[in-house]
Amino acid sequence: MTTLSRRKFLKISGATVAASAVATSGCSLGNSGAGTKESGIRTVATYCDLCFWKCGAIATVKDGRLWKIEGNPLDPLSRGRLCPRGTGGVGAHFDPDRLRTPLLRRKNRGDEEWVAVTWDEALGTIAEKMQKIKAEYGPEAIALFSHGIGGNFLKHTLKAFGTPNITAPSFAQCRGPRDVGFRLTFGEDVSSPERTDIRNAKCLVLIGSHLGENMHNTQVQEFAEAVGNGASVIVVDPRFSVAASKAKHYLPIKPGTDLALILAWMNVLVQEGLYDKDYVDQYGFGFDHFAASISTATPEWAYIETGIDPDVIRETAREMARYRPATLVHPGRHVTWYGDDAQRSRAIALLNALIGSWGRKGGFYTPQSMDVPAYPYPPYPKPLKEKVDNPGHRYPFAHETITTGIREATITGMPYPIKGWFTYATNLLHALPNDQETIRAMQNLDLMVVVDVIPSETAGWADVVLPESVYLERHDDLNVEWFREPFVAIRQPVVASPHDQKPGWWIALQLANKLGLEAYFPWKNAEEYLEKRVTAAGLSWDELKEKGIIRGQHQPIYYSEGVPAEFPTPSGKIEFSSPQLAQAGFDPVPRYTRPTQGPEGSFRLLFGRAPVHSFSRTQSNPILADMMDTNEVWVNANAAARLDIADGQYVRLRNQDGVVSNRVRVKATERIRPDCVYLVHGFGHTARGLRRPFGKGASDAQLVTRSAVDPLMGGTGMNVNFVTIEPAEDNHA
Amino acid sequence: MSSRYAMVIDTAKCVGCMDCVVACKTENNVPEGYNRDWIVQDVRGTWPTLHMEIRSERCNQCDEPPCVETCPTGASHVHDRGGVVLVTKELCVGCKACIAACPYDARFIHPDGYADKCTFCIHRVEQGLDPACVAVCPTRCMTFGDINDPNSQVAKLLTSRKWHTLKAEAGTKPSVYYLT
Numbered sequence: 037m038t039t040l041s042r043r044k045f046l047k048i049s050g051a052t053v054a055a056s057a058v059a060t061s062g063c064s065l066g067n068s069g070a071g072t073k074e075s076g077i078r079t080v081a082t083y084c085d086l087c088f089w090k091c092g093a094i095a096t097v098k099d100g101r102l103w104k105i106e107g108n109p110l111d112p113l114s115r116g117r118l119c120p121r122g123t124g125g126v127g128a129h130f131d132p133d134r135l136r137t138p139l140l141r142r143k144n145r146g147d148e149e150w151v152a153v154t155w156d157e158a159l160g161t162i163a164e165k166m167q168k169i170k171a172e173y174g175p176e177a178i179a180l181f182s183h184g185i186g187g188n189f190l191k192h193t194l195k196a197f198g199t200p201n202i203t204a205p206s207f208a209q210c211r212g213p214r215d216v217g218f219r220l221t222f223g224e225d226v227s228s229p230e231r232t233d234i235r236n237a238k239c240l241v242l243i244g245s246h247l248g249e250n251m252h253n254t255q256v257q258e259f260a261e262a263v264g265n266g267a268s269v270i271v272v273d274p275r276f277s278v279a280a281s282k283a284k285h286y287l288p289i290k291p292g293t294d295l296a297l298i299l300a301w302m303n304v305l306v307q308e309g310l311y312d313k314d315y316v317d318q319y320g321f322g323f324d325h326f327a328a329s330i331s332t333a334t335p336e337w338a339y340i341e342t343g344i345d346p347d348v349i350r351e352t353a354r355e356m357a358r359y360r361p362a363t364l365v366h367p368g369r370h371v372t373w374y375g376d377d378a379q380r381s382r383a384i385a386l387l388n389a390l391i392g393s394w395g396r397k398g399g400f401y402t403p404q405s406m407d408v409p410a411y412p413y414p415p416y417p418k419p420l421k422e423k424v425d426n427p428g429h430r431y432p433f434a435h436e437t438i439t440t441g442i443r444e445a446t447i448t449g450m451p452y453p454i455k456g457w458f459t460y461a462t463n464l465l466h467a468l469p470n471d472q473e474t475i476r477a478m479q480n481l482d483l484m485v486v487v488d489v490i491p492s493e494t495a496g497w498a499d500v501v502l503p504e505s506v507y508l509e510r511h512d513d514l515n516v517e518w519f520r521e522p523f524v525a526i527r528q529p530v531v532a533s534p535h536d537q538k539p540g541w542w543i544a545l546q547l548a549n550k551l552g553l554e555a556y557f558p559w560k561n562a563e564e565y566l567e568k569r570v571t572a573a574g575l576s577w578d579e580l581k582e583k584g585i586i587r588g589q590h591q592p593i594y595y596s597e598g599v600p601a602e603f604p605t606p607s608g609k610i611e612f613s614s615p616q617l618a619q620a621g622f623d624p625v626p627r628y629t630r631p632t633q634g635p636e637g638s639f640r641l642l643f644g645r646a647p648v649h650s651f652s653r654t655q656s657n658p659i660l661a662d663m664m665d666t667n668e669v670w671v672n673a674n675a676a677a678r679l680d681i682a683d684g685q686y687v688r689l690r691n692q693d694g695v696v697s698n699r700v701r702v703k704a705t706e707r708i709r710p711d712c713v714y715l716v717h718g719f720g721h722t723a724r725g726l727r728r729p730f731g732k733g734a735s736d737a738q739l740v741t742r743s744a745v746d747p748l749m750g751g752t753g754m755n756v757n758f759v760t761i762e763p764a765e766d767n768h769a
Numbered sequence: 770m771s772s773r774y775a776m777v778i779d780t781a782k783c784v785g786c787m788d789c790v791v792a793c794k795t796e797n798n799v800p801e802g803y804n805r806d807w808i809v810q811d812v813r814g815t816w817p818t819l820h821m822e823i824r825s826e827r828c829n830q831c832d833e834p835p836c837v838e839t840c841p842t843g844a845s846h847v848h849d850r851g852g853v854v855l856v857t858k859e860l861c862v863g864c865k866a867c868i869a870a871c872p873y874d875a876r877f878i879h880p881d882g883y884a885d886k887c888t889f890c891i892h893r894v895e896q897g898l899d900p901a902c903v904a905v906c907p908t909r910c911m912t913f914g915d916i917n918d919p920n921s922q923v924a925k926l927l928t929s930r931k932w933h934t935l936k937a938e939a940g941t942k943p944s945v946y947y948l949t
């Protein structure tokens with residue numbers, strides 16, 4: 037086995053859309069308990085799909101019935117322990133709300149009225165419409181919104197069909213600004229899993245990052261480890277998060293002003309000469325201009341914006357300097373907040389650069405990966421048109437496809453029409469801002485296909501719904517991760533699908549056949565595909581199936597261990613001042629602008645995660661719903677008292693555009709500022725097929741009618757909505 | 770000295786993610802709507818000067834268990850290994866005397882009619898495994914072992930760290946300890 041070189045990482049890290057592979061067909065029932073009178077206990081090694089961290093897992097089947105799922109001790113991501121969602125993954129298989137059979141729309145879009153059809157009929161209908169769209173508008177008129185590794189096979193089919201319009205909300209609605217900000221500074225992304233060396237950090241700074249509520253497994257494990265080792269934790273959050281309760285310094289910042297705080301921290305480090313001068317001299321570019329630009333961003337100036345005491349700003353800056361370079365200012369993950377997000381992320385990158393944490397132990401390590409060749413497919417046809425999402429490169433630093441750009445093109449027909457949507461495992465109506473725009477776009481389509489395991493809100497708008505097997509019932513592509521150490525992991529079926537669900541690879545293969553794209557599927561089933569890739573990497577297929585994970589050799593991950601300090605920016609250095617940005621007409625050094633404020637008496641709407649749910653995908657999982665079956669709206673206890681609203685009372689939230697939420701209980705708490713409210717994302721389902729979570733809690737997505745678009749990369753900042761609170765007319769349980 | 774099983778939980782590390790609750794559910798087939806363990810977030814102070822202790826709670830496997838004392842049928846009993854309090858479901862008549870006696874609200878009546886609660890996963894412990902909640906915890910905040918063995922991890926933690934138990938004043942002598 038070989039591990040990939042550093043060069044290759046840089047290359048891949050710079051690629052626009054992760055190239056990926058395809059899979060096969062044919063459920064290997066050898067692995068499945070379906071229909072047999074199986075007795076006794078057996079285990080299957082696989083990897084989790086409750087979020088996209090992809091932890092290695094071991095599932096146990098008892099007398100033919102799925103019993104439990106535990107972490108695979110061989111897996112460096114889970115280190116033998118899954119997060120609560122992963123442990124509750126059992127419920128994904130048993131969920132009574134699952135999609136069971138292919139469905140064709142019977143009435144109007146959005147009516148959720150269906151006829152059950154065969155796979156042949158469903159796929160035949162899709163292929164026919166795709167060919168029609170292709171004939172009239174070209175293959176580029178089909179777009180795919182896909183989230184997670186399971187979408188790889190469908191991506192392959194659609195690339196073979198000839199469209200470049202493949203996207204995921206993970207860029208413009210989530211981590212995109214962060215990766216752009218870091219790329220502009222260091223020339224590289226933070227990537228996922230984040231290359232953050234939390235475990236070895238002696239000082240950890242979390243800006244709105246709610247580790248412990250956000251359960252990306254390795255990060256939480258390392259967070260607890262760092263806390264256990266006595267790391268000094270600094271938490272900046274309008275809400276007293278779980279992480280805040282572990283902090284030495286909690287900074288209850290005014291929402292939207294984080295950039296002011298970060299600039300002031302940098303100001304202190306520079307003014308007091310506390311930054312890593314050797315590191316900056318050796319690797320930095322444009323430092324003098326940078327230093328001059330932030331010279332007015334004093335703690336006293338930042339106090340007016342942020343509400344954070346200047347002494348606290350100084351003290352925390354000094355704390356960061358004290359532990360450098362083992363001080364990690366975490367870049368966050370979901371960072372589409374205010375529309376200045378790429379510049380805020382760039383400021384975080386620069387703060388890390390001053391501390392000298394990039395490439396250093398306790399800061400950011402250099403990830404490694406196994407060299408597993410892609411499947412040798414024939415080359416894809418070259419699309420005649422450029423991607424539709426970013427005409428004229430109006431967002432010059434968007435290095436991935438912008439979902440909302442595709443949505444806009446679907447509505448306007450410019451720069452060219454989009455007439456077909458596929459969505460795979462992503463609920464666009466909860467993921468994109470302004471759900472009415474998404475509906476307008478969908479109404480403009482000739483074909484709307486949803487591939488998913490549950491009947492999401494978005495599925496309700498489809499012409500054809502294809503029920504996928506859950507991850508415990510299917511093969512998926514190999515997980516060849518960039519991480520602390522190289523490894524490859526396999527997902528393989530543990531039990532059979534209970535109804536007429538099919539794996540994603542099978543769906544992609546059958547659709548390709550119907551489209552006359554057989555040449556792109558030289559394999560007959562996923563196992564053939566996987567075995568070929570694994571063998572080509574010089575690894576043992578039997579060992580991988582048996583253990584679930586094969587680990588590669590440990591390689592250096594820090595500069596101190598011999599990793600070369602390379603920065604693939606235009607200057608080849610860490611760009612404190614960015615000529616790229618200046619050339620494109622943006623601030624070469626981040627500059628703060630005050631966020632817009634809401635109407636008098638309103639609260640800024642913030643949202644986040646709970647440890648037991650992922651996005652809007654898990655609320656029907658019976659085990660996870662048993663842990664948390666609704667959300668609450670967090671309101672500062674004093675603010676609630678002033679409004680005469682009691683803890684536990686049902687209210688509705690009304691946003692600035694008159695959109696009123698489903699009723700939701702109030703959590704009157706000291707743990708949040710008086711100028712904002714907070715919801716856990718993913719609740720307030722309105723899809724009728726989601727019987728368990730239907731109508732429970734309030735949906736933040738519904739209230740996010742506005743967004744502030746990041747001019748650098750097209751991300752949609754969503755923390756720019758304001759709500760008032762009104763008692764729910766029907767105030768009973 | 771005979772063994773005395775105990776659980777030591779580090780509240781500094783615990784994030785209250787409920788993985789312990791989920792793992793107990795699947796391991797022990799705990800029916801929907803019931804839990805053998807649960808999370809408490811103990812918040813003190815006023816915004817923004819706050820303190821929060823997060824605890825994973827369960828039956829305290831008391832050394833002086835009032836539930837066993839009040840059980841009229843002998844269903845609630847102390848197991849011969851590690852002092853673990855168990856319920857023999859065949860002997861239980863579901864009278865709820867134990868539920869009333871428990872200061873920790875740790876018991877419930879299983880839909881099949883018997884009193885149920887945490888067993889310290891004695892079926893796993895007797896195979897040399899940790900209880901499911903301890904084994905799953907991503908923060909590794911929980912430690913299980915024999916407190917009567919001075920070389921055990923649990924015994925060492927209790928001598929090296931500050932700790933408290935729940936409702937010590939109830940006099941039940943809990944075997945679940947919380948490090949602060």
Ligand code: SF4
Binds near residue numbers: 086117121251252253
């Ligand atoms: S972090 Fe949790 S949900 Fe995500 S892959 Fe890992 S165990 Fe599964």
